[in-house]
Amino acid sequence: xxxxxxxxxxxxxxxxxxxxxxxxxxxxxxxxxxxxxxxxxxxxxxxxxxxxxxxxxxxxxxxxxxxxxxxxxxxxxxxxxxxxxxxxxxxxxxxxxxxxxxxxxxxxxxxxxxxxxxxxxxxxxxxxxxxxxxxxxxxxxxxxxxxxxxxxxxxxxxxxxxxxxxxxxxxxxxxxxxxxxxxxxxxxxxxxxxxxxxxxxxxxxxxxxxxxxxxxxxxxxx
Ligand SMILES: *Cc1c(COP(=O)(O)O)cnc(C)c1O
Numbered sequence: 001x002x003x004x005x006x007x008x009x010x011x012x013x014x015x016x017x018x019x020x021x022x023x024x025x026x027x028x029x030x031x032x033x034x035x036x037x038x039x040x041x042x043x044x045x046x047x048x049x050x051x052x053x054x055x056x057x058x059x060x061x062x063x064x065x066x067x068x069x070x071x072x073x074x075x076x077x078x079x080x081x082x083x084x085x086x087x088x089x090x091x092x093x094x095x096x097x098x099x100x101x102x103x104x105x106x107x108x109x110x111x112x113x114x115x116x117x118x119x120x121x122x123x124x125x126x127x128x129x130x131x132x133x134x135x136x137x138x139x140x141x142x143x144x145x146x147x148x149x150x151x152x153x154x155x156x157x158x159x160x161x162x163x164x165x166x167x168x169x170x171x172x173x174x175x176x177x178x179x180x181x182x183x184x185x186x187x188x189x190x191x192x193x194x195x196x197x198x199x200x201x202x203x204x205x206x207x208x209x210x211x212x213x214x215x216x217x218x219x220x221x222x
Pocket of ligand 1 (some may be wrong): 192194211
């Protein structure tokens, strides 16, 4: 529907179902229904789920804030990591991927609110400021076991783009154009969640990360 509204062919946009808080049995059902891309945001939950679902033809995306002490685990099951936002993480992911004999597709998470407001206001959503993207992409391209695959963002809650997801995603597309000039294969644009996926698809996202709109509203954690 979002594709039709934006005049884009359906196959232009990959649906990633965010299965956080849902059990492995639901992931299995989704796979039976034809879902091929799933995402998780916490390694503690994702690692056992991915292990239980290892027989399924699924591509696993890690979309949460990533601490370096979780990198080794994440590198064992994730195919895509959407939350690369610092050089230290590039080094750690590279070492873990080499050790695991895998290649990780890495997206740089962009904080579109990084220039505005107090850092504390941004919460724990992570991301690098737009002017830090090139350096991280170059680092990913130079490191073994990882490669720059594109950009990811979460629509900002504060700053210039607060309440303006369409404008935020259009800005991300501009940054993507710049990135692709130097790294043509880094063409993924991961943007849009249940609430703003129409805006993301209209702006040009290649991947949307949808949880509640597919699986229902999650019970609140803790
Ligand atoms: C939970 C989550 C989503 C999905 O959010 P919904 O509102 O349930 O669609 C997408 N991206 C990230 C990074 C998330 O943590």
